[in-house]
Amino acid sequence: MVMKESSRTGSQWPRLRVDDWVETRQTLHMWAQIVGKVRLAHAPMLNHWWQVTLYVSPRGLTTSAVPHGAGAFDIEFDFVDHLLHLRTSDGGARSIRLEPMAVADFRVRIGQALEELGIPTTIQDHPNEVDLAIPFSADYQHRTYDPRAAHLFWRQLLQAERVLGAFRGRFVGKVSPVHFFWGAMDLACTRFSGRRAPRHPGGAPNCGDWVMVEGYSHELSSCGFWPGGGEEGAFYAYAYPEPAGFADSPVTPSDAFYSRQNGQFLLPYEAVRTADDPDRTLTGFLQSTYVAAADRAEWDRAALETDPERWADR
Numbered sequence: 001m002v003m004k005e006s007s008r009t010g011s012q013w014p015r016l017r018v019d020d021w022v023e024t025r026q027t028l029h030m031w032a033q034i035v036g037k038v039r040l041a042h043a044p045m046l047n048h049w050w051q052v053t054l055y056v057s058p059r060g061l062t063t064s065a066v067p068h069g070a071g072a073f074d075i076e077f078d079f080v081d082h083l084l085h086l087r088t089s090d091g092g093a094r095s096i097r098l099e100p101m102a103v104a105d106f107r108v109r110i111g112q113a114l115e116e117l118g119i120p121t122t123i124q125d126h127p128n129e130v131d132l133a134i135p136f137s138a139d140y141q142h143r144t145y146d147p148r149a150a151h152l153f154w155r156q157l158l159q160a161e162r163v164l165g166a167f168r169g170r171f172v173g174k175v176s177p178v179h180f181f182w183g184a185m186d187l188a189c190t191r192f193s194g195r196r197a198p199r200h201p202g203g204a205p206n207c208g209d210w211v212m213v214e215g216y217s218h219e220l221s222s223c224g225f226w227p228g229g230g231e232e233g234a235f236y237a238y239a240y241p242e243p244a245g246f247a248d249s250p251v252t253p254s255d256a257f258y259s260r261q262n263g264q265f266l267l268p269y270e271a272v273r274t275a276d277d278p279d280r281t282l283t284g285f286l287q288s289t290y291v292a293a294a295d296r297a298e299w300d301r302a303a304l305e306t307d308p309e310r311w312a313d314r
Helices: 002-009 022-042 047-052 103-116 147-168 209-215 269-273 278-296
Strands: 060-062 066-068 071-078 083-088 093-097 179-181 186-196 218-226 234-240 257-259 264-268
Touching: 022 047, 022 066, 022 071, 022 103, 022 147, 047 209, 060 147, 083 103, 093 103, 147 186, 147 218, 147 278, 218 278, 234 269, 234 278, 264 269, 264 278, 269 278
Parallel strands: none
Antiparallel strands: 060 071, 066 071, 071 083, 083 093, 179 186, 186 218, 218 234, 234 264, 257 264
């Protein structure tokens, strides 16, 4: 009840300091990887690995419908009632309480629930895109779960997804959904020029180079939210391949900067949260960084962009 009340009365853009939930974030990252790998085991391949992602839902994060046999199932992190829901199209359902729990135990509980629902699933037993890749079945180190922090993180995602979704509506070219990649634990939306890109060199920790080759097969401009940068996380924007002059491009707001270490523009979440108009501030960042990428790479912007208000007067 406390969590539900805070959603109604708290700030739309909640404050969550990165340092205040490190252990919960690490545990939740591993849990999300396990759930994502279950989806990966059943969903048909899509370009750029779009079939493996999670999505922001009105309660938390969900796989959406995953095909299985002649039906489907889904798995959802509920960060309001703090449950993991597993549901099938034939009416089956199981729930796992989200509480302090070792990653190894979480993996066992999901496996048991899937077996009971008639969805036996084998997944790769180690995480990707992290430097310390402890096998899930042996990970008793990550076991912290603070329900308040998880709830606030979901509310951060709700706001980020809402603005990113509106920004996505300005583009008629190939564009990804607004989706949550469990490898790096970030919410992302990616636009494409339509041209192929040079082969990606790979190099992500504990992740095959071929994974990145597929993900970056075509020229792109990507943006999103990552809960590990700044005091409270950071919004980011980058281009692949990065065109000449991109890093030196003028972008808004003034708090945004290009990180040569990360190879992308960053905007601290707190700069958006504390702005007079957070939506406008974030949209300005998304648009100005996209323009920097598209103009310097000579995208056909006239063919790729649209007016999201084109039917507003009808």
